[in-house]
Amino acid sequence: MQTLDLYTASGARCTVMPLGATVVSWCPAGGKEQLFMSRLSGQSGLPVRGGIPVVFPQFAEMGHLPKHGLVRDVVWELVTCSQGEQISSLLLRTQASEASLALWPFAYTLHLHIELYEQTLRMTLEVTNSGTQAFQFQAALHTYFQLQQGVPVTVHGLDQAGYIDKLQQIRMPATGKTQLSVNQWMDRIYLDTATPLQLTQAEHAVQMGYLGFSDVVLWTPWQQGVTAIPDIADDEGCRMLCIEPACIAQPPLLPAGGVWRGSMVVCAGPAAR
Numbered sequence: 001m002q003t004l005d006l007y008t009a010s011g012a013r014c015t016v017m018p019l020g021a022t023v024v025s026w027c028p029a030g031g032k033e034q035l036f037m038s039r040l041s042g043q044s045g046l047p048v049r050g051g052i053p054v055v056f057p058q059f060a061e062m063g064h065l066p067k068h069g070l071v072r073d074v075v076w077e078l079v080t081c082s083q084g085e086q087i088s089s090l091l092l093r094t095q096a097s098e099a100s101l102a103l104w105p106f107a108y109t110l111h112l113h114i115e116l117y118e119q120t121l122r123m124t125l126e127v128t129n130s131g132t133q134a135f136q137f138q139a140a141l142h143t144y145f146q147l148q149q150g151v152p153v154t155v156h157g158l159d160q161a162g163y164i165d166k167l168q169q170i171r172m173p174a175t176g177k178t179q180l181s182v183n184q185w186m187d188r189i190y191l192d193t194a195t196p197l198q199l200t201q202a203e204h205a206v207q208m209g210y211l212g213f214s215d216v217v218l219w220t221p222w223q224q225g226v227t228a229i230p231d232i233a234d235d236e237g238c239r240m241l242c243i244e245p246a247c248i249a250q251p252p253l254l255p256a257g258g259v260w261r262g263s264m265v266v267c268a269g270p271a272a273r
């Protein structure tokens, strides 16, 4: 499968697949791989199981379109690539096609801008309504983080947001607890979330900030949910956690000619004390 590599002089690197514009690997300078990629990736109907696929214009099964929409299994076109000392970046584009119009009758152009810095990865999804009718859409940057085996996992920053528990099909109020322990199968849509969030495992943390996205999905199959997923091995269910900036509950309404932008910044480093 074709991939595009970005580097910085300090040793950060990231690999992007034009198929789905999926970031499949990200290592900050001096650090390890931050993203999860299943060793069974590619062995089901999905192009990859891991990295950062783009979800558009439908989240999960919340409509009649294929799960997670129309763009994670199309090859995006490379618009520009620039390798610099401190920042390297890529711009990819995809647009509505005969196939997409047959399923969803709206003309769109998507750009994904990926910027790699020393410790940071920034991604900006730009949605342009290139047709004549307004449309509403859902979107997400479906970020799979790699977890260290057996090390407690916590997420900070979701304490003030209520959520939809997809496993129990119920709406839950905000917990008010500053730290959320991830130690079981979870599939939640946090609504009207604050930023930044922090994923912590022992001394290691990833900070996530975002703009334009209003919700955050937290998903891990853990041991209980993994057996139903053909392209994640049983021992990998506890080694991944998706934290996905998303627009789900209040899909943006984009008039003809309108442009929407959502961006995410992830930064890896030592946990704050």
Ligand SMILES: O=P(O)(O)OC[C@H]1O[C@@H](O)[C@H](O)[C@@H](O)[C@@H]1O
Residues within 6 Å of the ligand: 046, 060, 067, 068, 142, 166, 187, 188, 217, 219, 242, 244
């Ligand atoms: O298997 P897929 O289509 O990549 O979806 C993976 C998961 O994606 C998450 O975003 C959803 O909340 C989960 O419900 C879903 O199972």
